[in-house]
Amino acid sequence: MIESLVYSLPLADSEVSFLSTLLSQIWLWTRVALGIGLVIFVHELGHFLAAKTFGVKCEKFYVGFDVPIRIGPIKFPRTLGKFTYGETEYGIGILPLGGYVKMLGQDDDPRKAQEEAERIRLENGGDEDVAVQLDPRSYPAKPVWQRMIIISAGVVVNVITGILFAAIAYGYGVDYAPAIIGGVTPGGPAWQTGIQPGGEVMAVGALEDDAMHYDEMSNEILTTGMKSASTPIPVKIRYEGEVVDYELSTAPHPLDKDMRMIGITNPTSTMLTPMVAKPGSVAEKAMDEKYAGATLVGYDGNKIDNDAIVPVTPFLDYLYTHPSKPIELEFEQVDKSKHLVTLPPQTSRTLGLRFAIGPITSLVQNGSAEKAGVKVGDVITAINGDKDIDAFGLPLKLVEADSPVKLSLRRGVGDAAETIEVELAAINSMQTIVPTNGVGGIVGVNRYGLAYQVKTTISSLAGDSSGKLQVGDKVKEAHLVGKEDLEKQLDNESYTALLSELEDWKFEDASDVSSFLDSIQYIPVGTQFVLFVERPSDKKIIETTLVVSDDDRFEFERGIEFLPAQRTQVAQSLGHALSLGWREGKRRLYDVVRFLGLAVKGRVKTKHVGGPIRIVQIAGMKAEQGISPQLLFLTLLSMNLAILNFLPIPALDGGHMVFLIAEAIRGKRVDEELEMRLTLAGVLALLALMAFVFLNDIINII
Incomplete structure (x- = not known):
C-alpha cells in the first residue's frame, strides 16, 4: 500500500574541527532519516501485521518506492537495498516519498492494476456471472471486515506510535x-x-x-x-x-x-x-x-x-x-x-532626520487618553506647549514625565480641522516592550494609553550637509556604503545579516522606519548611507548621502x-507520560483536521503548506534541538500521515476504505475496472500534488 578502515594521524585543529563538524552533521541527518523512516515503517508495519494475522500473503514490504528512475543515459537502481525472508521481499526504495506493502491479489501500483484485473477475469473464465475462485491467501479473498482492519491498521499504528513518541518525549522532559x-x-x-x-x-x-x-x-x-x-x-x-x-x-x-x-x-x-x-x-x-x-x-x-x-x-x-x-x-x-x-x-x-507623527491609531480601553477625550484619528501637535516634537522623540518625553501632560491635538482635516487641548494623567501600566516596537510601525506609551502611526515623512532634519532634502520629503530607500569595509572593521558574525539588510533598505511602510532606526544603533559613527527621498509636490526623487552620528537623545x-x-x-510516572502523550496526540490530530478544514475553505495560502523538503528541514532543526523536540515532531508527522492517508482519495487507505464500505453495503465488490480507473486518477492527482508541494517548497526556500 502507498504509503571503513581509518588510520589515525595527528590532525591540525582546523582539520579536527572540520572532521568533528562533518561527523556531527552525518549523525544529525542519520537521525532525521531514521526518524522519518520510522514513521513510514510503522505505518506499513501496521498493514503487514494485520495482513499476516488474517493469513494474507505479503509479497513485498518497502519503505520508499522501488520505481525505475532514469535521467538521460543514467539509470538509477530501484532500491537502496533489499533481501528476502520467507515469502516476503523487504527493501528500501530509491524514491523516499512513502512506502507500501504488496499483498497477494492487491496492488496500488497503477502499472499492476490492469494486470491484476485481467488475472481476475481470466480466473472467471470471462464470465462475470461465475464466482471468482481466488487464492485463499490473497487479499481479495478475505471478508470485508478483515480487509477493513488491514486497510485501517497503518493509520491506527501511526496514531498509537505518535502517542508513544510524545510519551517518551515527556519522559525525557520537554x-x-x-x-x-x-x-x-x-x-x-x-x-x-x-x-x-x-x-x-x-x-x-x-x-x-x-x-x-x-x-x-x-x-x-x-x-x-x-x-x-x-x-x-x-x-x-x-x-x-x-x-x-x-x-x-x-x-x-x-x-x-x-x-x-x-x-x-x-x-x-x-x-x-x-x-x-x-x-x-x-x-x-x-x-x-x-x-x-x-x-x-x-x-x-x-x-x-x-x-x-x-x-x-x-x-x-x-x-x-x-x-x-x-x-x-x-x-x-x-x-x-x-x-x-x-x-x-x-x-x-542618527542620520539627522526626524520623522513626522501620524494619526492616533488606537487607545487603551478606559485608559488615560480615552478618559480625557482623545479619539482615534487625532494627531498630536504639541506636548506642554512644545511643538518641536517628532514620532520617536515624543515617547521619550512621555515615559519620563512625572506629572500630568497637556497634549494639543489636531482633529479633522482641511478647513474642518480644529485644535483640541487635553490633559493626561499617567496611570500604573507596565512598559515591558520598547514603545517604538509596536505592530506595523506603531508607537505606543502604556502609561497614557495611546498609540500613533509613524510616517515616512521628514518632519525636521539636521544631517543633510548638501542641503538637498526638505521637510515634507518622504524617505523611499537607503543604501549602505562600504559594506565590505564595515564587515572587516566589525569582524563579528552578528553584523553579517544586519549589514546585508542595510545594503538595500526599502521604506515601504512605517514599520520599515522603526526597524531601520533600530538597525543603525550599533553600527559605527561615520558610516554612510545613500538616501533616496520623494518630494510630494512633483514626485521627484532626490538622492543624497547622510552620515551616522551620535544624537542628543x-x-x-x-x-x-x-x-x-x-x-x-517532565512526566512523573509511566501513567503520567502516557496521559501527556495522549493529550499531545489528540492536539496534533485536531491541528491537522483543523488545518485541512481551513484549506478547504480557502483560508490557507500556499506559503503555509510544506512538502517533503520542508519536512526534512524542520526535522533537521528539531533533531538539532534534542531528542524530545525530535520525538514531538515525529508525533506531529505521525498524526499528519494518519489523517492524510485516511482521506477518501483512491490509492490512499481512505480511498480503499470507501470501496470496502461500498462493497459491504452492496454485498459485492465495486466494478474492478471502475476501481482501477479511480485508483489511477487518484495516483495521478497525488503525483500532481507531490509535484506542486515540491515546487512550492523550492519557491519558499528561494
Missing part, C-alpha cells in the same frame, strides 16, 4: 516557553484591552491547560483567527491571586498579513545569554564574557522577586521608563559571587541580552 505575558505589543488587541504583563495564560479559545506552552497558545490564536477574523477569542489570564477573563479580537501579523495575532509576547528570564550584550552597546562595554549565564538579582536598590510569575517584568518596566538615567545592576554569577554593574544610558545613533534599549523564559515539563 523544554518549552510558558504561555506567560512578557509584554503587550503597542497598538495590538491585547494592548487596547488593557492586558498587563506578568500574567499566565490558562485558557485561550478551546484550549485549556494549567501548564500551557506559548507555541500552543499562538497556534490556537492563529488558527482561530484564520477561521474567523471577526470572532473574538476568549482568553483567561492568571495574575498574582486572581484570574481575569478577556474577549480579544485578532489582528493581522505585521510580518505576514495572512496570519493572526493578539499582540502578546513571551517573557525573558533574568539570566544573561552567552553573548551577554549586543555588540557596540553600553552593556557590552560594561560587562565582559565572565557575565555569561549570570542572573540579575537587583537594580537601583530594588530586589528581583523570583517567586513572581515573571520576575524580570518590574526591571524591564524600569529600564524602558528611565532611558536617560544610569542604572546600577546587581548580578549573581555562576560561581554565586555578586557584582554591581552601572549601565549608563545608550546614546542614539537616548535609546530605550541598552543592549543587555536575557535568555528566553523556559520551563521543563
